[in-house]
Amino acid sequence: MATTFVLAGGCYWCLDAAYRVLRGITRVHSCFTGGTTPNPSYELVCTGSTGHAEAVEVTFDESVIPAEVVLDAFFTMHDPRQLNRQGHDIGTQYRSAMFYADEDQREAFESAKDRANEYWGGGVVTEITPLNTVYPGPEEHQDFFAKNPSQGYCLAVAVPKVNKVRAGFAEYLL
Template identity: 45%
Template sequence: MSEIATLAGGCFWCLDATFARLRGVSQVDCGYMGGRIEAPTYKAVCTGDTGHAEVIQLTFDPTIISYATLLELFFALHNPTTLNRQGGDVGTQYRSSIFFHSEQQAADARKKIADLASDYRDPIVTEVTPAVTYWPAETYHQDYFEQNPEQPYCSAVVAGKVRKLVQEYGNLLK
């Protein structure tokens, strides 16, 4: 039985490229969640005016990879202490957020944040909010890193996150 997780941790290309490599994850899609307009576009979301976050929505088999493990990786692959930014990406669309699909996911997310709080010098600002309407991103955003590994942002930012995943969590890879 599959479950869905929706995570926002900066540019969705980074999370897509890493989570798609995990055993037990059958699908990863880039999109938008948490905003005020219907059917947002990348151009509109990038203004910061729609209220949407760039997210990945993934389908996973909890008998192969647990939600808790997904959360561990989520926190390891982005900085949850920077409000509305990840590195050079600045704006509310780059916020750190966990959009939960069940009360158990909400409880697991809040527990993970509490458990990690002492590991960071600054407070964790990751939001834990109910999942609302998911809007898929434009087709060219899906599997972006796989299709564009030499693109400057991909080689400078995304590749480093993929390397970290492989080096530190290689046992979880497909």
């Protein structure tokens, strides 16, 4: 059974790359959601004026990887204590957020946030809000790390996040 979560935790290139190393993840799609501007461009989202977050739609097979693992990996691959930023990426478009499609997802997200608060020692600022319209990110941003493995940002920011997921979730690696 396929399930899709929409999650935001900084630059979507990093989340995309980190999720792609896990067995049972069947699709990762970079997108924008959570704002008010219809059909925003990447450049417009980067201004922080749209209200949208850079996010990923993560589709996975729960018979291979449990939803709890997908969510715990999310809280491992970024620092959910940073408000409206991840490292040098600053602005509401880089916020930590979970967008739920139904009540079951909301409850799963709340439980995962509680586990993250224990893991991080408190202070998790991840917002949990209803999912609204999801707009696709540019095609050149889909699977960005695989297409640009020597790009400076990927080496400096994405690789450490991928490595954290590899270390923390070794039993689910491809």
